[in-house]
Amino acid sequence: MxxxxxxxxxxxxxxxxxxxxxxxxxxxxxxxxxxxxxELPRVVAALRALLDEHTPDEHGRCPTCRTRRLSRRLPAPCRAYLGAQLAMTVAAESPGRRKHVRSVV
Ligand SMILES: [Zn+2]
CATH class of the missing domain: 1.20.5 (Single alpha-helices involved in coiled-coils or other helix-helix interfaces)
Known part of the structure; x- marks a missing residue:
């Protein structure tokens, strides 16, 4: 390979x-x-860059993902945005339960 x-x-x-x-x-x-x-500022900057690119517009659609062919069928906001939000929220609510976070996402 x-x-x-x-x-x-x-x-x-x-x-x-x-x-x-x-x-x-x-x-x-x-x-x-x-x-x-x-390192934390760099990690935050990376997450912000990702969120900026996938922040839903006024119609709740992702400006980055909606240009892709199948994205019209997907519920908005996009998975990248939801995944980042969910990971941050779940991780903040249950520190140290990383396996649980992975199984949810
Ligand atoms: Zn997106």
Whole structure:
């Protein structure tokens, strides 16, 4: 199986995110503080960029996804927006129950 540039980028991004989660969970207080100051703004920026692109318009439709062929049938807001909102909401309500979050999404 050939490894594309994109799949390598995707893999390294996921590895980076896994590292952040692991350090936040198991690192000492100094590490956790450092992590929050250096990495949290980047993670928030990434999430905001995603949400900006998929924020529903005044009709409740996603301006990014509605241009795709089958998107007219999908309920709005789009899955990307709902998935991000749900992950944030569920994660905030039940910290430490990551498996539950995954099974919901
Ligand atoms: Zn969308």
């Amino acid at each position: 050939s490894v594309t540039v994109f799949s390598q980028l995707d893999k390294s991004l996921h590895e980076h995110l896994d590292t952040l989660v692991r350090l936040a969970a198991t690192g000492d207080d100094e590490t956790a503080t450092e992590l929050a100051r250096s």
